Amino acid sequence: MTDTTVTYLFDPLCGWCYGATSMLDRLAASGVAFELLPTGLFSGSGARPLDAGFAAHAWANDQRIERLSGQVFSQAYLDNVLNVRGTVLDSGAATLGVNAADLVDPNRRLAALKAIQRARYVDGRDIVTADGVAQVLADAGMADAATAVKTPTDDVLAAHRELVGRGRALFQRLHANGVPSLAVIRNDTPRLIGSNALFGSYDNLVAHIQAA
Template sequence: MAAIMSNSEVTYLFDPLCGWCYGATPMLDRLSATGVRIELLPTGLFSGAGARSMDEGFAAHAWSNDQRIERLTGQVFTPAYRHNVLDISGTLLDSHAATLGISAAGLEDPSRRLAALKAIQRARYVDGSDVVTTSGVAEVLAAAGMADAAEMLKAPTETLLTAHRELVGRGRALFQRLHADGVPSLAVIRNDAPRLIGSNALFGSFDNLVAHIAAA
C-alpha cells in the first residue's frame, strides 16, 4: 500500500475561507507524509460573485458549522476568530486576496501552496487575523517565511495575475466536470479521466481515505 501511495497524485479543490477545508488540512498533511503528491486548485468559491457580507445570521450559521468541524477533526476555532471575524458585522467574506496570495506563493514552486493555505487558515481560525485584505494576507505570508509572495501580492504583476486566473479557472473547470457539490473535494486523475472522491472520506479514517485513493 505504501508503494501505491507514493506513486499517487491527487487534486484538492478548496477555498481558503472554507471552514470544512480547514478541517480537512490534517488529512492533507498525512497524505503528503506518505508521499502522495497533492496539487492544490482553488475554486474561487467565496470570491467575485461568491463574496458576501458578514451578518448576524450568517455568523451564527458559520459558528455552528465550525463547532461541528472542531468536534469531527480536532481543528481549533478560537474565541479570537469568533470575536474578530464572525462578530464584526458588515465585513466581507471574500477569499480573493487569500487565493491570490496562495497563487503568489506557488508561482515558482507549486508545493508552497499548501504551506500558504495552512498559514492563512491558522491566521483566520486560530489567531482571528484579517485574511480578506491584501495587506492582511501579505502580513500572514511574510510571517510564514514567504516574504517574496507577500511582496508580489502587494504589487501583483501581470504574470502573477495571469497565472492566478489560469489556476482558479482550472479549479472551477474541474469542479464542474466532477459535478462536485462543494469544497473540499478531492480527485484522482488518471489518463485524463478525473474521479471524484467523496468529501466524507476526508473526515473519516485515514485508512479509508487511502483505500479510496488506491482504488480510484
Template sequence: MTDATVTYLFDPLCGWCYGATPMLDRLAANGVALELVPTGLFSGAGPRPLDAGFAAYAWDNDQRIARLSGQRFTQAYLDNVLNVSDTLLDSSSATLGIVAAGLDEPGRRLPALSAIQHARYVDGRDIVTVDGVAAVLADAGMDDAANMVKAPTDALMLSHRDLVGRGRALFQRLNANGVPALAVVRKTAPRLIGANPLFGSYDNLVAHIAAA
C-alpha cells in the same frame, strides 16, 4: 502509494477545507503527489458582508467541523472575524496569496493555505484584505509571496486566472457538490472523491484514493 496525481479543490474561506487540512498534511508527508487548485467559491462574485445570522450559522457549523476533525476554532476567531460587522466573505486576496506562494514552487501552496487558515480560525486575523494576507505570508517566511500580493505581476495574475479557471472547470466536470473535494487524476478521466473520506480515518482515505 499511488502513481496518480491527487488534485485538491478548495477555497481558503471554507471551514470544511480548514477541517480537512490535517489529512492533506498526512498525504503530503507520505509522498502523495498532491496539487492544490482553488475554485474561487467565495471570490469573483463580489464581496458578501457577514451579518449576525450568517455568523451564528457559521459558528454552529464550525463546531461540527471541530468535532469531526480536531481543528480549532477559537474565541479570537469568533470575536475578531465572525462578530465584526464589516467583515466580508471574500477569498480573493487569500486565493491570490496562495497562488503567489506557489508561483515557482507549487508545493508551497499547502503551507500558504495552512498559514492563512490558522491566521483566521485560530488567531482571529484578517485574511480578507491584501494587507492582511501579505502580513500572514510574511510571518510564515514567504516574503516574496507577500510582496507579490501587494504588487501583483502580470505573471501572477495570469497564473491566478488560469488556476482558478481550471479549478472551476474540474469542479463542474466532476459534478462536485461542494468543497473540499479530491479528484484522482490518472491517464483517463479524473475520478471524484467526496469530502467524507477527508473526515474519517487516514487508512480509509488512502483506500479511496487507491480505488479511484
C-alpha cells in the same frame, strides 16, 4: 502505466477545507503527491457580506468541524472575525496569496494555505484584504509571495486566473456540490472522492484514492 494525479479542490475561507488540512498533512507525510487547486468559491460573485445570520450559521458548522477533525476554531476567530460587522466573506486576496506562494516553489502552496487558515481560524486575523494576507505570508517567511499579493504583476495575475480557472473547470466537470473535494485523475479522466473520506480514518481515505 496509467498517468495518475490527485487533486484537492478548496477555498481558503471554507471551514470544512480548514478541517481537512490535517488529513492533507498525513497524505503529504506519507508521500502521496497531490495538487491544490482553488475554485474561487467565495471570491468574485461568490463573495458576500458577513452578517449576523451567516456568522451564526458558520460558527455552528465550525463547532461540528472541530469535533470531527480536531482543528481549532478559537474564541479570537469568533470575536475578531465572525462577530465583526461590516466585513465581507471574500477569498480573493487569500486565494491570490496561496497561488503567489506557488510561483517560486509549487510545494509552498499547502504551507501558504495552512498559514492563512491558521491566521483566520486560530489567531482571528484579517485574511480578506490584500494587506492582511500579505502580512500573514510575510510572517510565515514568504516575503516574495507577500509582495506579489500587495502589488501583483500581470504575470502573477495571469497565473492566478489560470489556476482558479482550472479549479472551477474541474469542479464543474466533477459535478461536485462543494469544497473540499478530492479527485483522482487517471489518464485525463477524473473521479470524485466524497468529502466524507477526508473526515474519517486515514486508511479509509487512502483506500478510496487507490480504488478510484
